[in-house]
Amino acid sequence: MSISSADSVWLSRPKAFINPQEFKIFAGDDATVRYLLNQYMDAVIYFTFADGVMHIELANDKYEENILPQASLDRLGVEGQWQFSNDEEQQKFKRLLKSAATSREYEAEGIWFRSFSQCCGYQECCIYFQVRMVAKHDSDVLYCALLSDNTEMQHTFNDVSANETKFRKAAELANIYAWEYDIATHEMRPCTRCMRDLGLPPVLKNYPDPVFEAGIFPRDYEDMYRNWHERLAQGEPQIQGVIPLTPDRIPFHVRYTTEFDKDGKPVKAYGSATLAVDNEKEVELREIISTLTMRYATVLKVDLTSGDTEVLNVGHESSVEVQNLFYEKKIFKFEDIKDDYLTEYVHPDDVEKMKSLFSLTSIKSILSKEQDFSHSYRIIRKQKTIYMVCRLFSMADKKHAIIAIRSVDDVMKLKLEAEDKLKLDVQSVSDMMDVNNAVINNMADNMGDVMFILERIVEGKETLDAAEVEHLRMNFALMAELARDIKKASELKLSMEKSQPETFDLYDIFNYVKAFALPIAKKKNIELYAEENISSLKYSEVVGNELYVKRVLFNIVHNALKYSPEGAEIHCSAEAKAHGGRINCRVKISDEGIGISPEFQNKMYDAYTQENRQVDPWANGQGLGLYVVKQLLAKIGGNVAIYSAVDVGTIVTVTMSFDIA
Numbered sequence: 001m002s003i004s005s006a007d008s009v010w011l012s013r014p015k016a017f018i019n020p021q022e023f024k025i026f027a028g029d030d031a032t033v034r035y036l037l038n039q040y041m042d043a044v045i046y047f048t049f050a051d052g053v054m055h056i057e058l059a060n061d062k063y064e065e066n067i068l069p070q071a072s073l074d075r076l077g078v079e080g081q082w083q084f085s086n087d088e089e090q091q092k093f094k095r096l097l098k099s100a101a102t103s104r105e106y107e108a109e110g111i112w113f114r115s116f117s118q119c120c121g122y123q124e125c126c127i128y129f130q131v132r133m134v135a136k137h138d139s140d141v142l143y144c145a146l147l148s149d150n151t152e153m154q155h156t157f158n159d160v161s162a163n164e165t166k167f168r169k170a171a172e173l174a175n176i177y178a179w180e181y182d183i184a185t186h187e188m189r190p191c192t193r194c195m196r197d198l199g200l201p202p203v204l205k206n207y208p209d210p211v212f213e214a215g216i217f218p219r220d221y222e223d224m225y226r227n228w229h230e231r232l233a234q235g236e237p238q239i240q241g242v243i244p245l246t247p248d249r250i251p252f253h254v255r256y257t258t259e260f261d262k263d264g265k266p267v268k269a270y271g272s273a274t275l276a277v278d279n280e281k282e283v284e285l286r287e288i289i290s291t292l293t294m295r296y297a298t299v300l301k302v303d304l305t306s307g308d309t310e311v312l313n314v315g316h317e318s319s320v321e322v323q324n325l326f327y328e329k330k331i332f333k334f335e336d337i338k339d340d341y342l343t344e345y346v347h348p349d350d351v352e353k354m355k356s357l358f359s360l361t362s363i364k365s366i367l368s369k370e371q372d373f374s375h376s377y378r379i380i381r382k383q384k385t386i387y388m389v390c391r392l393f394s395m396a397d398k399k400h401a402i403i404a405i406r407s408v409d410d411v412m413k414l415k416l417e418a419e420d421k422l423k424l425d426v427q428s429v430s431d432m433m434d435v436n437n438a439v440i441n442n443m444a445d446n447m448g449d450v451m452f453i454l455e456r457i458v459e460g461k462e463t464l465d466a467a468e469v470e471h472l473r474m475n476f477a478l479m480a481e482l483a484r485d486i487k488k489a490s491e492l493k494l495s496m497e498k499s500q501p502e503t504f505d506l507y508d509i510f511n512y513v514k515a516f517a518l519p520i521a522k523k524k525n526i527e528l529y530a531e532e533n534i535s536s537l538k539y540s541e542v543v544g545n546e547l548y549v550k551r552v553l554f555n556i557v558h559n560a561l562k563y564s565p566e567g568a569e570i571h572c573s574a575e576a577k578a579h580g581g582r583i584n585c586r587v588k589i590s591d592e593g594i595g596i597s598p599e600f601q602n603k604m605y606d607a608y609t610q611e612n613r614q615v616d617p618w619a620n621g622q623g624l625g626l627y628v629v630k631q632l633l634a635k636i637g638g639n640v641a642i643y644s645a646v647d648v649g650t651i652v653t654v655t656m657s658f659d660i661a
Contacts, residue, residue, distance in 0.1 A: 178270070
């Protein structure tokens with residue numbers, strides 16, 4: 001070690017140490033710890049500070065390697081050339097030690113020191129201290145500190161601050177306004193001059209809405225400026241144009257530069273506005289072109305006589321050569337760039353047509369007959385086909401033309417998607433009709449089953465006892481409910497609309513299922529156990545399609561009753577939990593019925609299929625029960641799982657999720 005603790009008075013004060021292990025480290029009793037302290041720790045010192053003087057009791061090798069070449073801290077305040085930079089730094093150091101002694105935890109601060117020599121003059125050094133008190137004897141305190149040289153970072157920070165100040169002053173002189181735009185949050189932070197001259201707050205939310213609402217930006221540039229922000233969010237690295245700002249419509253060159261994160265995602269954009277000094281006609285032209293950039297990325301101004309061409313705007317799909325010419329503000333011959341564009345970018349199948357269009361003779365001929373003209377074509381960019389549109393505009397002097405090119409790829413994709421969607425919608429309507437027909441037929445089957453049970457109750461009887469009357473009453477109520485559902489499903493079928501969400505109570509649905517199942521279970525001497533925890537919910541009203549949910553649960557419980565023999569047990573359970581504004585519901589129905597054979601399980605969800613293993617004479621129908629269950633759950637975003645074994649029974653689990661009403 002550069003400085004040893006061998007002569008330190010603290011070696012005779014082991015009980016003064018807060019932690020006994022710290023004393024062992026200080027004393028150097030453990031060779032392994034001593035090795036780690038010197039090889040793997042940063043610069044470490046044990047020191048005291050009294051009467052403005054620092055005395056190092058112990059230091060590791062890293063202190064000598066990393067700190068001593070910059071600053072010597074031992075006997076600082078009395079001997080040597082190194083001192084605190086000023087009284088303020090010394091007071092800051094004292095406050096740091098006081099905090100460490102009070103908290104007995106690590107406290108951190110950067111402290112500036114300086115020295116003077118004849119050869120080097122004044123030197124300054126910032127040492128970052130992480131200090132902790134380790135021992136105390138009467139008024140003497142021993143500290144341990146981890147040190148790092150923070151000088152370069154502090155100088156860099158100071159340089160940045162100084163440069164920012166210089167930039168602010170230069171901006172004032174050059175009529176520059178600057179701001180920072182957060183792409184994700186749409187927050188804009190203006191410079192002090194923006195706040196002073198335009199009355200803007202430190203943060204503008206939902207930018208650029210506030211500047212248009214306040215009249216700072218003219219409304220006729222609103223679409224164009226919003227389009228800029230969409231392009232920034234899509235990753236366009238730089239956008240610029242001339243926009244008349246302020247109520248007086250003073251023209252400014254407005255520029256944006258995008259900042260990306262390490263994954264290439266755009267995160268911020270830095271904007272600036274500089275007073276334009278163009279002549280009046282040029283300003284007017286720039287305003288026209290700026291308006292064009294709302295829709296068009298590449299904008300060229302062509303002299304129809306000489307072919308001299310100027311790039312007025314570029315976008316993401318502009319060729320590399322055009323982008324370079326734009327930023328270098330070069331005038332070029334139209335023919336020089338046309339061949340490169342046709343060869344390197346235009347789709348091979350569209351080249352011949354574009355050759356005939358992209359010539360001065362052709363452009364003059366077209367614009368002599370029409371004020372503007374458009375043509376669609378394709379380009380190849382990054383091995384992808386992109387749909388483009390090129391428009392020709394005649395200028396007032398008839399000697400110049402504007403060629404404006406933009407991507408219509410999104411529009412074409414939407415068109416193709418719309419065509420595909422139309423085909424799917426036609427199929428969906430057909431499928432919807434099939435499902436609605438199946439639902440109605442299934443309900444009619446269920447009503448027939450109920451009627452069969454009613455007939456069995458009254459068959460051959462002149463009088464009925466109280467229990468039978470109660471069974472009749474409950475089944476008549478069930479028939480009335482089924483009739484209402486059939487009517488509702490028929491109306492849905494006739495309107496050809498998808499199911500409309502409505503508000504209903506999950507607890508009512510569960511009671512509805514129990515109400516129809518109990519009389520049938522009693523008639524067949526089946527023990528029906530129904531348990532639920534829905535009623536414990538704080539909110540059991542949900543938004544969804546009540547008819548579909550009722551039909552799903554009805555069919556499953558109905559199947560369990562149909563295919564279970566007398567004396568069997570059926571267990572129904574329903575549980576629901578609220579989470580994040582939604583209610584997740586799970587219903588489980590298990591029976592001891594005849595089960596489903598493995599062969600039939602592969603087609604049990606098919607329409608109009610039955611295994612023909614009925615238990616009861618009323619267990620007939622068209623084989624639509626599980627088909628309807630599967631189709632309706634798909635529509636409401638639910639799932640069904642069925643586990644079954646022949647002569648053992650069946651377990652059906654349905655899961656559904658709803659928004660809380």
